[in-house]
Amino acid sequence: MFKLILKMAWKNSFLRLSRTLLVVLMISVSMSMMLGIAGLYDGMTLNMIDKTKRSESGDLSIYAKDYRVQKDIKYRIENAWSIKKELEKRDGVEAVVLRIKADGLVSTARKSSFASIIGIDLDDEERFGRFSEFLKKGEIDLSKRGAIIGIELAKTLKVRIGSKLVFSTQDISGEINSMALKVKGIVHTTNIGLDTGAVFIDKQKLHRFLGTKPDEAIQIAIKSEDKKLLEILKAKYPALEVKNFLELQPMLKQMQDMMLIFNGVSFAIVMGVVFIGILGVMYVSILDRIREFGIMLGVGMHYKYIRLQIILESLFVGLTGYISGAVLGVVLLIYLRDYGLDFSAFSDALAMWGYESTIKGTIKISYFTNTFVAIMSASMLSVIIPLRKIKKLNPIDVIKAEK
């Protein structure tokens, strides 16, 4: 019996071909657009998270207690080098970098700005976060007086490659010292803090300048997918502060949540469209065939079989829409992932928020599973009203009407 009902449902789904195709088109276009928007939203956020991790926080960071509040170099990790070596031996830890930092004033002959000077090891940073990929102008060179600065800071100071800078800050003894630097490179990390206020120099040079020891660090950044590592390190180093990237970058957490809401709203709108579309088609289709259903009831077909047929018809329309929408969506998402959307005209505004001018999308399996569940649910729900019409149908009324 089910086979016969399945066949009737399938054939009836496409009996009015142009009408069904119109709904399928509506579902597939709205679904693919929704997938594209979700991919772009997530792509924007994931891109920011990725670059923030690579340029600054890692998956986890370790600081001396109180450093993040006081921002004073007296709160530094004294045995940082040995911790780094220990961490590098752990399974699941991909890379570890040590950084030394100090806040101060960076000046040119005409301009000055608050900034942080960050001492880095270029080889370590390359392994940790492919630092060279952030380079926008100049070269990655910290030799001699070489410095690499954030792109927005370069704009504020109106400096170019080769420009000279003076960075002034307090060393560990409290003395204010200055060092002359030469801009060798300008980086765009999309991490607002670094782009607007970071001056990168060689780590050993900064140690000497600040008077700190080479095995000390302000930050130990760790790249690791191990979800348990945070708790392990917290337990192991109770005198230090161990944080994951979302704790260190609460703005990113907020952005993630916001994008989740955006995606949810887009999702709800599309599902509403699907629901109304299928409801319209099923309702008209049932009105068209009301006599057929009346006769079926008349000759002894129980309502449950008619209900099953209608539900299957609706699911077939939804499924066809879903499949075509998924195909369109995959094509769109692959394009967005590989080429992105060029928003160069708004690059300044986007940079202020830490976005690149070309926004690339991402693809997640969950887009397709969630959409499948939602479209199938919308398809099922959309037949409730038409089914109520059939439920109330008295076969005799249909039979009388035909005479």
Added chain:
Amino acid sequence: MIKLQNVNKYFYRGEPREVHALKDISLTIDDGEFTLFSGASGCGKTTLLNAIGALDSVNSGKIYLDEKEITSLSEDERTTLRLNEIGFVFQAYNLVPVLSVEENIGFIMKLRGFSDSEIKQRVLEVASMLEIDNKLLSLPHALSGGEQQRVAVARAVASKPKIILADEPTANLDSKNSQKLMDMMRELNIKEGVSILFASHDELVKESVDRVIYLSDGALVNA
């Protein structure tokens, strides 16, 4: 056996336009009868046929099918009764447009849970009797009116119901096809022993049946 006792049916009861469609009808139809309800348009013959077929309710009186009282059945029980005991042939054929002739004929049998092999065998048997065995794979829209009506008859008879109710089965057919249909239904009546009740004002049907029950303004003229 079909037995009606003081059956009354009203339409628009309590309204100014109230119609007393069946007036105190009492009659008995034996098994295997080939019977016609005849009368002018609006006399109540279709209403009577629908009441016997458990398609329509009555306001008073009782209807028995083989000692089983059917007027007090629930909607679901009436549907089951129609499925298992009664075959219907409608004026407008009412075949399922997306199913082939073979599937249409076997449709009621499928609903009743017959096996595929039983259905296939019976469909061939009935289709051959009604001379539509060469159309089994066709869809209804590809058939002539006469052929569609024969498929409708085949569908009604295939599951071997006790009674077949045929409401104006010849109304959309020309005289040649009408005669052919009546001959075939007579053959089914004899071969299968099924009671067939017609509602029609077609003279050809009147000439073909064993018994004619006349109605006038909802009342029996003779039984």
